Amino acid sequence: MTIPLAKxxxxxxxxxxxxxxxxxxxxxxxxxxxxxxLHRAHIYPVSLSSDGTETERRLQRLVVDxxxxxxxxxIPNTTAGCTIDLNxxxxxxxxxxxxxxxxxxLKTARNQLFTGARILVLGNFPCFYHQLLEFxxxxxxxxxxxxxxxxxxxxDRAAARLFSAESLxxxxxxxxxxxxxxxYLFIMGELIDAWQNRNIRHVDRSRMVMRARYFLMxxxxxxxxxxxxxxxxxxxxRESFDIFVTLCDSLISLIIVYRKFYPDFPLLPWLxxxxxxxHLFGLLRVIKKDFNYADVLHLYPKLRILILGAFGDLSTExxxxxxxxxxxxTYFHVSDLDLETLGTWPSxxxxxxxxxxAFKEAEQLLAAVGINASLMLAGYTAPAPAQKxxxxxxxxxxxxxxxxxxxxxxxxxxxxxxxDQVEMxxxxxxxxxxxxxxxxxxxxxxxxxxxxxxxxxxxCLTQRRIH
Amino acid sequence: xxxxxxxxxxxxxxLALSWDDTNLEQSLSVWNEGNDxxxxxxxxxxxIHVTSxxxxxALFDDSQLKKADKVCHRILTTCLNII
Numbered sequence: 001m002t003i004p005l006a007k008x009x010x011x012x013x014x015x016x017x018x019x020x021x022x023x024x025x026x027x028x029x030x031x032x033x034x035x036x037x038l039h040r041a042h043i044y045p046v047s048l049s050s051d052g053t054e055t056e057r058r059l060q061r062l063v064v065d066x067x068x069x070x071x072x073x074x075i076p077n078t079t080a081g082c083t084i085d086l087n088x089x090x091x092x093x094x095x096x097x098x099x100x101x102x103x104x105x106l107k108t109a110r111n112q113l114f115t116g117a118r119i120l121v122l123g124n125f126p127c128f129y130h131q132l133l134e135f136x137x138x139x140x141x142x143x144x145x146x147x148x149x150x151x152x153x154x155x156d157r158a159a160a161r162l163f164s165a166e167s168l169x170x171x172x173x174x175x176x177x178x179x180x181x182x183x184y185l186f187i188m189g190e191l192i193d194a195w196q197n198r199n200i201r202h203v204d205r206s207r208m209v210m211r212a213r214y215f216l217m218x219x220x221x222x223x224x225x226x227x228x229x230x231x232x233x234x235x236x237x238r239e240s241f242d243i244f245v246t247l248c249d250s251l252i253s254l255i256i257v258y259r260k261f262y263p264d265f266p267l268l269p270w271l272x273x274x275x276x277x278x279h280l281f282g283l284l285r286v287i288k289k290d291f292n293y294a295d296v297l298h299l300y301p302k303l304r305i306l307i308l309g310a311f312g313d314l315s316t317e318x319x320x321x322x323x324x325x326x327x328x329x330t331y332f333h334v335s336d337l338d339l340e341t342l343g344t345w346p347s348x349x350x351x352x353x354x355x356x357x358a359f360k361e362a363e364q365l366l367a368a369v370g371i372n373a374s375l376m377l378a379g380y381t382a383p384a385p386a387q388k389x390x391x392x393x394x395x396x397x398x399x400x401x402x403x404x405x406x407x408x409x410x411x412x413x414x415x416x417x418x419x420d421q422v423e424m425x426x427x428x429x430x431x432x433x434x435x436x437x438x439x440x441x442x443x444x445x446x447x448x449x450x451x452x453x454x455x456x457x458x459x460c461l462t463q464r465r466i467h
Numbered sequence: 468x469x470x471x472x473x474x475x476x477x478x479x480x481x482l483a484l485s486w487d488d489t490n491l492e493q494s495l496s497v498w499n500e501g502n503d504x505x506x507x508x509x510x511x512x513x514x515i516h517v518t519s520x521x522x523x524x525a526l527f528d529d530s531q532l533k534k535a536d537k538v539c540h541r542i543l544t545t546c547l548n549i550i
């Protein structure tokens with residue numbers, strides 16, 4: 001006989017008042033004090049999740065650096081640059097994986113398209129705000145006006161709508177010329193779906209995140225190698241890239257750690273998130289819109305009862321969602337849970353095959369936008385972690401692009417003979433740039449593989465996603 | 468407390484620790500614990516314990532005392548939806 005027991009609400013361990021300008025080093029002491037208390041009680045959290053702010057990510061790096069030892073795991077791949085090496089921190093022999101919140105990741109992916117400071121360029125295709133505006137204004141489209149106008153950047157549901165299978169299907173069907181945006185929507189949607197999906201196999205999750213990883217690496221390499229592109233303008237932000245790569249690596253790490261340390265427990269990846277914290281904040285703001293630290297401590301017993309209510313009765317889920325304007329809490333949603341699948345572990349061979357398959361798919365998607373994946377991945381170098389800006393004397397700015405070089409001559413009086421020479425130099429530089437650019441793109445013959453074939457690739461993958 | 472809850476649940480499986488912060492109204496509050504013991508809450512360097520009402524007043528007059536504008540929660544979650 002099975003006795004269904006109540007759902008288990010999160011346990012609030014600490015509420016610490018702090019300044020918004022506190023450094024990661026200041027937060028480290030608080031964190032390690034708490035972790036120490038947990039370890040003394042023989043509690044070893046398998047995941048450490050936070051949002052993607054620079055301070056939090058730096059704190060996570062400090063936590064990793066403080067590990068007692070490391071569990072090394074490698075997923076080999078014969079394609080250059082595609083072997084994934086994971087270093088999982090161990091504390092007293094127990095693993096603790098630093099994770100990023102996947103729903104924050106989805107909002108970050110969405111917000112990259114809204115910034116005016118960048119214009120994302122995926123090979124031959126740019127991705128920019130006006131495309132989203134058109135998409136949302138389409139009378140048959142699945143997006144709302146409020147998804148693109150007066151945008152709430154923390155709106156979980158708007159982000160979910162943008163990266164949904166329906167949106168992707170619609171975009172591929174109605175905007176076949178915007179292959180870059182379709183590809184971006186597909187890759188990022190799949191990355192988060194790997195975390196949030198309640199019933200797919202873990203080997204499929206691995207393939208989805210590895211595909212996203214290879215795709216992002218190839219894309220970044222292409223921007224770095226391109227003579228006229230810079231990662232500050234044509235690529236997603238450095239922080240976002242770091243968040244997405246962490247999302248990829250931490251999910252694979254979780255699967256490997258569960259397989260080795262907790263094989264009898266199913267892995268529910270969506271629970272390794274900061275969603276419980278946001279749920280708590282939402283409830284706090286319902287009770288008192290603006291609260292101080294004493295209010296937090298005073299309201300704690302009430303909060304506990306409210307959270308118990310939310311967990312005890314699923315029908316209150318929608319009520320819970322009203323507690324914060326943009327947040328949509330789903331971490332206790334279990335209607336389509338498949339525990340058997342969630343407790344089935346991929347073998348090393350399965351992961352290697354998933355890696356090969358992920359690369360092939362990333363290669364096709366990159367080829368669809370004109371990027372040669374093998375070439376780019378072979379030359380990939382990971383960006384260095386952010387350093388505090390050093391105060392140094394301003395260095396002489398050297399022209400970085402052809403345009404900047406030409407500007408040097410713009411207001412200079414030149415004789416006709418010198419002018420001809422300058423023109424020749426400019427032509428030579430331009431030809432050299434075109435040569436360099438052409439070598440990075442997929443050769444034209446095979447890439448007559450243009451929009452129509454790119455659409456077919458995306459259509460196939462989209463259909464797979466819908467089903 | 469966490470250990471107690473987990474023991475009651477007889478749960479020995481994986482646990483997830485998460486943390487996040489939210490905005491806090493900047494203000495100081497005083498908690499009188501009796502017997503000339505007060506705790507001033509709301510500073511960014513943590514609670515301050517004082518033993519006289521004058522010390523409390525002095526703290527409130529101290530313009531250098533930094534008030535917290537964020538509260539960071541740390542939450543432990545059992546990694547099963549249903550136990």
